[in-house]
Amino acid sequence: MQTSIQVGRIIGIPIRLHFTFLFILFGIIYGFATLPATEYRIPMGLGGIEMDTFFRYFLSSIAAVLFFFTLLLHELSHSYVAMKFGTKIHGITLFFFGGVAMMEDIPKNPDKEWRIAIAGPLMSIALGGLFLLAYFGIKTLNLAVYRPVEILVFTLGFLNVALAFFNLIPAFPMDGGRVFRAFLAKRMPFLKATKRAVLVGKIFAVVMAVGGFIVDPFTFILTGEIITGNIWFPLLATFLYIAATEEENATITFSSLEGIKVKHVMRTERTSVPEDMPIVELVNKMLEEKTAEYAVVSENGELKGFITFDEIKKLSAEQRYRLKVSDVINSFDRMSEVISQEEEAAEALKRMMRNKRKVLAVEDTITGSIVGLITRRDLAMFMEMLKGRG
Numbered sequence: 001m002q003t004s005i006q007v008g009r010i011i012g013i014p015i016r017l018h019f020t021f022l023f024i025l026f027g028i029i030y031g032f033a034t035l036p037a038t039e040y041r042i043p044m045g046l047g048g049i050e051m052d053t054f055f056r057y058f059l060s061s062i063a064a065v066l067f068f069f070t071l072l073l074h075e076l077s078h079s080y081v082a083m084k085f086g087t088k089i090h091g092i093t094l095f096f097f098g099g100v101a102m103m104e105d106i107p108k109n110p111d112k113e114w115r116i117a118i119a120g121p122l123m124s125i126a127l128g129g130l131f132l133l134a135y136f137g138i139k140t141l142n143l144a145v146y147r148p149v150e151i152l153v154f155t156l157g158f159l160n161v162a163l164a165f166f167n168l169i170p171a172f173p174m175d176g177g178r179v180f181r182a183f184l185a186k187r188m189p190f191l192k193a194t195k196r197a198v199l200v201g202k203i204f205a206v207v208m209a210v211g212g213f214i215v216d217p218f219t220f221i222l223t224g225e226i227i228t229g230n231i232w233f234p235l236l237a238t239f240l241y242i243a244a245t246e247e248e249n250a251t252i253t254f255s256s257l258e259g260i261k262v263k264h265v266m267r268t269e270r271t272s273v274p275e276d277m278p279i280v281e282l283v284n285k286m287l288e289e290k291t292a293e294y295a296v297v298s299e300n301g302e303l304k305g306f307i308t309f310d311e312i313k314k315l316s317a318e319q320r321y322r323l324k325v326s327d328v329i330n331s332f333d334r335m336s337e338v339i340s341q342e343e344e345a346a347e348a349l350k351r352m353m354r355n356k357r358k359v360l361a362v363e364d365t366i367t368g369s370i371v372g373l374i375t376r377r378d379l380a381m382f383m384e385m386l387k388g389r390g
């Protein structure tokens with residue numbers, strides 16, 4: 001399911017909006033536009049005139065767009081530093097709980113990781129500072145006509161500073177959690193450091209869910225009032241808990257594959273089928289060989305693509321009799337779907353996850369010929385066995 005749309009590209013990085021981000025935008029627009037009418041009174045003439053609805057929504061929309069850009073700048077800062085260290089950035093996606101910069105390979109080097117992690121909060125503090133300065137500037141002008149602008153600028157300043165401090169909490173998956181892991185990783189193995197930082201993250205998520213529900217911290221900081229029952233914090237905490245768990249699992253997965261090469265996991269038999277094979281025959285072959293993924297080769301042995309049982313499942317009985325392998329072949333990209341047998345197995349897994357593929361062809365580094373296949377299924381089984389080895 002397509003849940004996000006690309007809205008542009010900055011310094012070569014695709015920028016995507018997740019549909020949940022729209023909730024935040026509309027939340028900000030609605031929140032501003034429906035502030036008490038007194039906040040929008042322009043003091044002209046007797047008692048002043050009230051700002052009309054159109055102008056209110058216009059102003060709130062500006063606030064929402066500005067907020068979008070500050071969030072984007074936060075993520076771009078992470079990305080910029082990561083790119084300086086040679087990491088490829090696949091894109092930035094803005095979700096309802098913030099942004100995520102998808103990086104090819106977050107460096108396991110602690111000195112790089114903490115610098116990438118800290119760049120975002122530093123940007124948010126700088127932006128927040130600028131907005132707050134602007135707020136005090138407007139305030140000293142003391143023109144009531146600017147009151148709505150004042151509120152807008154103050155809120156943006158507050159949100160950015162809050163975002164920075166929130167992100168500096170040393171709990172995964174917040175930026176502070178990454179800084180914390182980098183700190184630990186200088187003193188212990190990467191996996192152990194991750195597990196500790198994740199544990200802190202999980203504890204924090206639970207505290208936030210419960211604490212935030214009992215006392216809404218934003219309202220408390222801004223007004224000193226104690227408001228109970230803010231559902232946003234348990235909701236946000238749930239996302240953070242899941243993200244922390246995922247980080248832990250990914251790290252466990254990838255560190256279990258350390259030192260394992262593609263050639264150790266690849267399959268060298270039951271690897272290919274000819275492109276003119278009828279689908280019925282292929283299904284029989286799959287049953288016989290208990291294999292669900294094949295490379296498809298032409299008559300002269302050239303790799304044409306892949307076929308897996310997933311494609312066959314979608315076909316009707318009639319289609320299975322009528323069609324050939326070449327009719328339902330998976331389009332294939334040599335750059336990302338052929339991997340050298342000397343490459344790390346973890347890299348193969350990453351590529352399959354990134355391209356949503358279940359199989360890659362393995363080539364001999366010297367001759368360039370296809371020597372086997374590596375599949376998600378085989379990798380998963382291999383990793384299970386590695387775990388069993390203790």
Ligand SMILES: [Zn+2]
Nearest residue numbers: 120121167175
């Ligand atoms: Zn960040």
